[in-house]
Amino acid sequence: MSNKKIIVIGGGASGLVAAIAAKYSNSMVTILERNPKIAKKILATGNGRCNYTNVLATEFNYNHPEFVKPALQVLNPEATIQFFETLGIVPKVEDNGKTYPLSEQASSFLDVFMYEINRSNINLICDTFVENITKKGNTFIIKDSNGNQYTADAVILTTGGKVLPKSGSDGSGYGFAQSLGHTITHVFPSLTKLKLDYPYLKQLDGVKIPGKAELIYQNQSLQTETGDVLFTSYGISGPTILQLSRKAIDLHLNHQEVFIKVTLVNELSKADVKRRIYQFSDKSIEMCLVGLINKKFIPVLLKEVGIHDSSTEISQISPKSIHKLVELLFDWRFKVIGYKGYEDAQVTAGGITIDEVNPMTMESKLIKGLYFAGEILDIDALCGGYNLQWAWSSGYLAGISASLGD
Numbered sequence: 001m002s003n004k005k006i007i008v009i010g011g012g013a014s015g016l017v018a019a020i021a022a023k024y025s026n027s028m029v030t031i032l033e034r035n036p037k038i039a040k041k042i043l044a045t046g047n048g049r050c051n052y053t054n055v056l057a058t059e060f061n062y063n064h065p066e067f068v069k070p071a072l073q074v075l076n077p078e079a080t081i082q083f084f085e086t087l088g089i090v091p092k093v094e095d096n097g098k099t100y101p102l103s104e105q106a107s108s109f110l111d112v113f114m115y116e117i118n119r120s121n122i123n124l125i126c127d128t129f130v131e132n133i134t135k136k137g138n139t140f141i142i143k144d145s146n147g148n149q150y151t152a153d154a155v156i157l158t159t160g161g162k163v164l165p166k167s168g169s170d171g172s173g174y175g176f177a178q179s180l181g182h183t184i185t186h187v188f189p190s191l192t193k194l195k196l197d198y199p200y201l202k203q204l205d206g207v208k209i210p211g212k213a214e215l216i217y218q219n220q221s222l223q224t225e226t227g228d229v230l231f232t233s234y235g236i237s238g239p240t241i242l243q244l245s246r247k248a249i250d251l252h253l254n255h256q257e258v259f260i261k262v263t264l265v266n267e268l269s270k271a272d273v274k275r276r277i278y279q280f281s282d283k284s285i286e287m288c289l290v291g292l293i294n295k296k297f298i299p300v301l302l303k304e305v306g307i308h309d310s311s312t313e314i315s316q317i318s319p320k321s322i323h324k325l326v327e328l329l330f331d332w333r334f335k336v337i338g339y340k341g342y343e344d345a346q347v348t349a350g351g352i353t354i355d356e357v358n359p360m361t362m363e364s365k366l367i368k369g370l371y372f373a374g375e376i377l378d379i380d381a382l383c384g385g386y387n388l389q390w391a392w393s394s395g396y397l398a399g400i401s402a403s404l405g406d
Contacts, residue, residue: 003027006402007142007152009130010173011038013388014374014395015158016113017083021399022156023120030123030150032130032142033168038117039110040167041160045388050106052084053077053392054385056097061386062379063349067359071393074400080392087112098385133157133176135367154369154402156362158395161348161375162187173376174351181366183353185378188253189345190246194260195338196235200300204231207296212263213240215248216333217256222247229262236260236334243382246349249339259333264293274326277314285317285325286310293329301328347387351378362398363405373398 004027008019011033023029031038042050055077059065075083081091081099089112090102101108117124129145133155142150159173174184208230215223225240244260251258265273277288285307289298302310305324307317314322342348356365357372364370373394381387 004153004403005151006030006154006156006399007032007140007150008156008158008399009133009142009176010158010160010168010374011035011124011126012041012158012160012169012374013039013391014398015156016117017392017395018156018158018371018373018399018402019122020116020120021396022403023122023399025400025403027403028123030125030152031117032128032144032150033124033126034129035168036126037110038124038126039113041164041169042109042388043106044164044167045106046100048106049100049104050109051098051100051385051388052089052109053080053099053389054097055081055093055099057386057389061381062390063381064354064379067354067357068379068390068393070359071362071390071397075393075396077389080389083392083396084112087116096384130172130176133180135180135369138369140369154371154405156371156373156395156398156402157376158373158398159376161351162342163189163345163348163375165342169348169375177352177372177376180364180370182356182364185350185353186253187348187350188249189339189342189347190249190349190380191242191346191383192245192249192344193232193237193340194235194241194245194248194336195340196260196334197337198235198334200303201231201235202233203300204296205233207231207294208238209264209294210266211240212266213238213244214261214263215244216259216261217251221261226266234340235336235338236262239383242346245339246380246382248336250349252336252339258336260336262332262334263330264297264332265329270326270330273329274322277322277326281314284311284313288314301325301332304328346383347380348375349380351376354378361401361405362394363401369402369405371398371402 006027008015008031059069062068092100092102140152140155160169162171211229214221225243227240228238230238362371374391
């Protein structure tokens, strides 16, 4: 069993599990947290419900599967649920694999973490902003903004990425890693809202539909998601769009032209819709579309196909315009021109280059005794509990490794 001094920098998801795992191996553990309380981002997860894992999670849900695999083998979703059950969290697993506390309160995690920290005598120091980390011989020296100095045999850096900077995740951890010789990949917000180039967005602002959205690049569909799509004054949002945003933003930042394709009618075929329209040839085009799509879409779609009067009867509209209208109902494309920033995003894409970290231990390949976990690394996934699962798994592996390592 270990008797090492370990300092965890960052009291978020990965840091808290890392601290508990290290303490299980009898290390002397200190958490340095810049906020007055721990777990600030956890409290905002899942609209306050905290989707803390997904029972369907595998390494293939992540951008670097082979790197993620060892950590997931050490603490997989089932083991994660058991781990939190021992702390007091009763799981509620939904049909899509998403798992929440039965209390449906993210604050339950704050309560059980604080109880475990106190029970196991982990030293928690809040309101502490770390300014620099150095290593002399076998000892790490950490200095904070208050002039305090801490020493440790091992350091676990779990400061997160840049998402929700008000929570403390402002990217400062990247600077610490760089000062110790590590490389940071290009980072950008992921799982966020997209900005579109479209002249009628203000008319669509606030319209939400259950639909299908696809990411289109070079006229090929790269990814398809179904669920709610929300139009806004600047672009588009909703769960489907968040899932598409990672690839969309990555391509956009590489100066590639990408589009979001929205399908407004999912239950009928194009032939069915066209038949329905011509069935009411004596009615106005507006009345043919009412009941088929959200009414706010009608004037915008009609402008797109050059029909300027919504009271125009079907019999007065050319087959070419009807064809174009039907095509739009099934293939409405919008050019992506930007995205919302870190305040609106759910996860940071990019981070510490994984080539410089041992996936079997989470230890730096450059600095012995330095470990990483969570969002600070170049690992991310889609919505659904996968990113928190990575935080728990990597934190657990880092904690055990730091405690038992030479």
